Structure formats: structure tokens, C-alpha cells
Amino acid sequence: MAKVTLQDVAKAAGVSIATASWAVNDNRNVRIPESTRRKVRKAADSLGYHHNALARGLARGCSDIIGFISDGVATSPFAGQVIQGAQDEAWRNGKILLVVNTNGKKDVERKTFAFMLEHQVEGVIYSKWVHESITPPSELDKVPAVLVNCYDERGRFPAVVPNEVQGGATATRLLLEAGHRRIAFVNAITPSPASLGRLEGYKAALAAFGIDFDSSLVVPANADQEGGYGAAEKVMATDATAVFCHNDRTALGLYDALRELGKRVPDDISVVGFDNQEMISAHMHPALTTVGLPQYELGVMGVRTLLRQCGRNEDDGDEHVVTRTFEPIFVQCPAVSRDSVKRL
Secondary structure, eight states, rough: OOOOOOHHHHHHTTTTHHHHEEEEOTTSSSSHHHHHHHHHHHHHHHHHHOOOOOHHHHHHTOOOOOEEEEEGGGGEEEETTHHHHHHHHHHHHTTTEEEEOOOOOOOHHHHHHHHHHTOSSSSEEEEEEEEEEEOOEEEEEGGEEEEEEEEEETTOOOOOOOOHHHHHHHHHHHHTTTTTEEEEEEEEEOHHHHHHHHHHHHHHHHHHOOOOGGGGGGGEEEEEEEHHHHHHHHHHTOOSSSEEESHHHHHHHHHHHHOOOOTOOTTTTTEEOSOOHHHHTSSSSSSOOBBBBBBBHHHHHHHHHHHHHHHHHHHHTTTTTTSSOOOEEOOOOEEOOSOOOOOO
């Protein structure tokens, strides 16, 4: 079957090719009677004509495409909710999300930016799998951009990140509100926004309950199952009645070691994790009380923030580059209560 052309649509609607183009591309800068627009669209639908989306975007001065560049989010079931949230919010605003996973390869990232800029995306969301400080790629200066799950310490771009301090405080409060007062904290060895922020939240929650911080209750460990397993004896040596683990994988290792030591969760010691990796936390025995990373909400807020940036940039012309310093946008980390905390 021959491809239906714009000329075929114009002939069927009885209008010029220019009028047909303006109508199917919804160009509102040209005055066309609505009856003519409807007639052209009806002809296009009946003939099965598919317009060039890029041409339509150029005609309207708006591509309706948002770029999403990640270094691994797209391939992680745990963090893929960031993309789901961004995609849902994009659709709610009549936008399409163009997702590219670079696997951290700089050559792939450069080609991705070139492709997106060539196709005039309205803006770019630049996301990292691990919450960290980054040096944003120079290409972000050429388009409205928002960082998600990462940030630029110079504040050159809006950044949407999880509220690690609030999350650490929430995890600790779950234990404090259950009556525990001697609470250990198995924290990651490597300094990061997560380890530093969660420690700050832990201290703040203790202070809010009038409890002095005791550094001997902080047990450093690798942020994985092996780290949690190796921390168990040190935790028990603190005489803590409860422990807050840096993440769910650490808690999983701790569970295994406690079981070997003849200790029961939560009868002998209560445990709270962090991240809410449901493939782990919901299937532990007992199911792990934890604090969730707000992946879906990060994606939603990333798109909302980017669309606001696009609106500002239209108002400001070309002056959006290096004229504004942005504070991070913190997204709350929710408590997820299950069965690993005993009330005293």
C-alpha cells in the first residue's frame, strides 16, 4: 500500500497543502477556521495519514518530548520506579518521555545528548542510580535540565533528591516510639549523602527524645549483606535492644548472623532497615520494618520541576544559563511498618 502523503490529505479535504500542514500540525500561529481544521483532521484519519511528530513540534515551537538520561536506573527493578513516575507525570502533561540508559559510558552519553538536542527535546532529566554529588555534563547548559537522585554542589541546576536526614530520623523514631532507648546504628563505611544524612537523622531523633548520642552504638560496615552479617556480634555487644540498619541488604545479613547466634527478631532485638527493597524486605522472616526511598515520587517531581523550568526559560529568553542558584528539592522517605519491631 502506498504511503499516504500530506498532498493526499489536502486533496481529500479540498484545501491547500499549506493549510493541510497547519491543521494536522496544530499550528495555532496561523488563523484557520475550526471547521477547516476538523475537516482536514477527518480526512487525515480516514486516509490513515501519520504526521511527522518532529515537524509538528517545530511548527508549534514545542516538541512535547522530555529526555531522560540515566547511568543505570533503567536496568534496575528497584530504581526503575523513578522512570515509571517520570513517565506517568509526563503523560499527564501531554509529554513523551525519551529514556536512554548509558551504563555510565561517556561516549554513549555524548551521542545521547547530541540526538536529544537535534530533536529539540523540551528539557532533560539527568539521573543517577546512587544518590551522589556530580559534576554535570556541559551539555546540560544547552537545555532546561533537572538532576534526579544526584546534585551539583554549586547549585547550577535544580536537583530532586531523597531526604536522607528525614529518612534516618523516621527510621530511628520507629524504634523510639516503640519504647526502645538503646538503639544501635549499622551505618555504611563509605561517606555518602545516604550515610551522612541518615546518621544526622539518627542523632536528631535521639535528641528529640532527650537521649544523648553514644558513638559506641554506631557500628560501621559495608552496605551489603556481608557487612550486616559481620556487624551482628558488635551490635549484640552494645546491649542495644534495637538496631537501625543502613539499608535492607545490611539488615538481611544481620538477620542471618543473629539467627546463628540464637537471637530472634524482634523478640530479642528489633530491626529497622532502609530503602524498602520489597524483593528483600517484604520476604524476610519476620518481614522487615523499613523506610522507603521515594523512587516513584522522585520521577514525578523531576518532571514537574523540569516543566516549571521550561516555563521560566520561555519567559527569560536565553538568560537561564548561570543566572540562578538552586537549592535541592527534598522528597520525603516514608515509613513502611511490618513485623520486625517489638514494643517494649
